[in-house]
Each structure stands twice: as C-alpha cells, then as structure tokens.
Amino acid sequence: MASGPAEITIVGSGVAGMLLARELLREGREVLMIERGAFRDHATQLSMDAADEGHGEEVEIPTSEHNTDSSYPWDYDYAVGGSGLHWTGVTPRLSPADFELHSRYGVARDWPFGYQELEPFYEEAEHVLAVAGDRRTPFPRRTGYRLPAHPLSPLDKLLAPHLEPFYALPQARPTRPVDGRPACCGSARCRLCPVDARYSPLQTFERDVRGKPGFTLRERTIVERVKVSGSRAVSLQLVDGDGNRSTLPVRTVVLSANGIENPAILMRSGLVGGEVGRGIYDHDELVLRYTVKRPLPNGYGTTLSTGVSYTYADGPFRSRRAGIIVSPYNPGIVVREQMAEGIVQGRNGKKLRADLLKRFQHTLVLAASGEDLPRQDRFVELSPDKDRFGIPLNRVHYPPESSYLTDSQQFVQRDIERRLSSFGARLERVEHVQGGHLIGTCRMGKADGVVDPDLRHHGVENLYVSGASAFPTYSPAHPTLTIAALAIRLGRHLARV
Secondary structure, three states: OOOOOOOEEEEOOOHHHHHHHHHHHHOOOOEEEEOOOEOOOHHHHHHHHHOOOOOOOOOOOOHHHHOOOOOOOOOOOOEOOHHHHOOOOEOOOOOHHHHOHHHHHOOOOOOOOOHHHHHHHHHHHHHHOOOEOOOOOOOOOOOOOOEOOOOOOHHHHHHHHHOOOEEEOOEOOOOOOEOOEOOOOOOOOOOOOOOOOOOOHHHHHHHHHOOOOOEEEEOOEEEEEEEEEOOEEEEEEEEEOOOOEEEEEOOOEEEOOOOOHHHHHHHHOOOOOOOOOEOOEOOEEEEEEEEOOOOOOOOOOOOOOOEEEOOOOOOHHHHOOOOEEEEEOOOOOOHHHHHHHHHHOOOOHHHHHHHHHHHHHOEEEEEEEEOOOOOOOOEEEEEEEEOOOOOEEEEEEOOOOOHHHHHHHHHHHHHHHHHOHHHOOEEEEEEEEEOOOOEOOOOEOOOOOOEOOOOEEOOOOOEEEOOHHHOOOOOOOOOHHHHHHHHHHHHHHHHHO
C-alpha cells in the first residue's frame, strides 16, 4: 500500500464489509479493513465447533451480556467474516412492497428508493453468493438464477397446495460445484457447513480480497471512535487486543460492523443525531409444532428448509398487522427429547421405538418469520459501565414485540390449522427463535435518518454506514441478500467518487 492513509477504510469484515472490499479492489482502490475479532479458517472453525469452544476469537465479551430491559440473546461474532460465518444460507430478496410500506399501507416509512433501484445489485449478489433458486419466484427478475434450486422435499410437495403461493427457497448453497466451492452435501448441517459449500465471507476473502494489491487487514483491533473535523472524518482512534491505543488517519470510512456496533461507534464519536441507535430489530422467528392425523414424510430434503410459503407475506392487511413467511422444516422434530421423556416414564424397547416413530411421523414443524414496525423504544445506547480497555459497553433496550406482529402470528397459527384441516392439524407448541439479524439502527433517509440513499452519513461527508443497520424497515425476509446487494451498490458508488 502506498504511504499515507488508505483510500477506503472499512470497519468490519462480514458480508457487507467483505463484498464492499471486493468491489473496491476490483476497481483498483486501496482498502484497509479493520476487524475486532481474529481470523479462523474453515477447518479451524469446524474443530472449534466440535469442541464447543465458540466460533471465533473475541477481543472483548459480547454485547449480549449487557442488555438492560431483557435477556434477549443477541447472536453475532467478532471474527474475520463476522456473523456471516454462521448462518443457514437463506437468501430471499425483499419484495417491492417491502420498500413501500408507507406509500402502500400507511405504516412505517418508505425506503428512499424502490425495488427497481436494487434489482441489478440483487442479481450481482446472487451471482457472487452462488444462490440456487427457481425460475418461479415471487420477486420481479430480469434473469433467472445462476444455479437450479434445491428440489422441493416430499414434505414441501405435500403442503404446497395448501399454502400457495409456494416456492423453492433461494439459498446460498450451490446445487453443483461453482467458483471452487463444492455442491451442497445434503447433510442439512447448514449453520456451519461441513464441506464449506454454503457461502461464507471467508470464501470472498480468500478468492478476491486477501493478497490483492492495495489490501491490508488489521485484525483484533477495536475502532473506539471516529474523529471529525468540520464535516469530515480525519482519523480513527484504535485499541488493539493488548489495550494499546493509536491514531489512524483516514480518507473515507465505511462502518460495516452490525446493528449494535455501528451505532455504538457513532455514539462514542459524538455523532448522536438522526436517530442513531434507534429502531433496533431482530426477526422473531416462530417454530410452530402441529400434531396431525396422517403420517408425514419428515426427515427428507437436502437442506433444513427447501420450500417457502408467501401466503401471509403481503397484502392490504399490512396496514394493521405484519407480513409473515412460512417454511416447512424438513428434519421434523428432534426425537431425543421424546426419548428421554419416554425413558423417564418407564417405556423402553419396541414400545418406545413405536411411540417415537409415531410422534415423528405425526408432527409437523413450520418456521415462521415476521416483521415488526420500527420503534423508538427499541434502541442501543452506551452503558455507564466500561470494558477492560475503558470503552463504554453497549446497552440494548428491547421490549417485547408489538401487537402489529403478535396479532399476525396468532392469525397465522390459527389459519394454518384451517388450511391443513384435512390433515387434522392442531397446534401443539410454539417456540420463539432469534434470527441473529441486527437491523435498523442507522437508517437511510433522503433528508432524515442517519445516512442518505448512498449510505453516506448526513453530517460527515466521507463517512458511510453499510449493512442491515441502514435498513429503514425490516420485511419478514432474511436480510443477508439485501445486505450483500447494498454493499455491492456502495462499492460501485465509492469507486466513482
């Protein structure tokens, strides 16, 4: 790298940061990437996971231990690759309506641009992530997917007529070898893929970033604050893993950490206007368990979920209750819980096996992901407590879901019973599962919010914020593909300025 500050300094190395670096390096720009965690290759991650030692090396304990209003388990990694190291690879687009909730339904706010603006970048992101999908899709598309979809499971095919519109689930797991990645192994162990088929930011790091001219990585380094002079960021205050502080001059800075760390850096820098930290959100995903009278073909399918229903995703009802998308869970129930219960009750041998088989075949498991409206009473702030380096801890206020979401969840639970009445479906159990999606604390707005439509900070002309923290609304869809599309779009913008 040439002497002096890098052209672009990226804070964070997850999906957003890594794809942004890829775009900039392809255009010949100099990039310095700063990551709070450490590098672990895929083989090391697998060995650590097997030993139950965690996912990556952390400089400091996670934010999740410092919530005030709840014990909500925020899930993210400090590591090169960020939380993109561990996810299930689900990659739907947001729908056109998701960008226009206020215009269409009079709730929340619109994005500062519509679906058509992001569509070509969705296509790019799907190519880079090697997303497998079907020609039949709920999203307007200019072209088909690069790879064929994972086939619908027997369970999908059985349920699809009752949950139309029903589609193959787009997933960042190739159905054939591509770009040096193997095809999906079909083990349904998707969160940490055993063969490294599911997209990981480390794949982009090794293929398109690491060792490229103009790229430098500083790992195990905290960005304590951004120093601003006038309307420009001039330097970063850094703290390394040993507590040593240093000052780094900068030319352009992009915060690509996550929905907790991005606003925390801004607040530590005194950049507190424009709703910084407000509106944090994580998808409240329900696991719905129904008992049914007829046996189901559970236990088949190449991945955890291969189909998705958009029956409840969109419509005029979103003026009063949330959109929800529903996916059948191919593995069915985990029988070890029922096995332990049966043993305690004195059952064993053939009787226990027969009971477990019947329970497995007569239980339907569905995953339901819903949205809530942005809320001012959900926010990130700086705690009066400090870490061992003297940096204020993050503190998250996260009261329970509003009736906008819970009313829709209750409606969906009842309506699925109605739609599956021929199966004799009866709701048995509802579990809440957090999605690990830290969204909405640095939202986009043309004249308000924290950043403009190009993701530039409204008050600091050479400071940008990328990732899901810039989303103005949430959608029931998983955010990763939209994060990737926005990162590619930002990379193209910064390469021009």
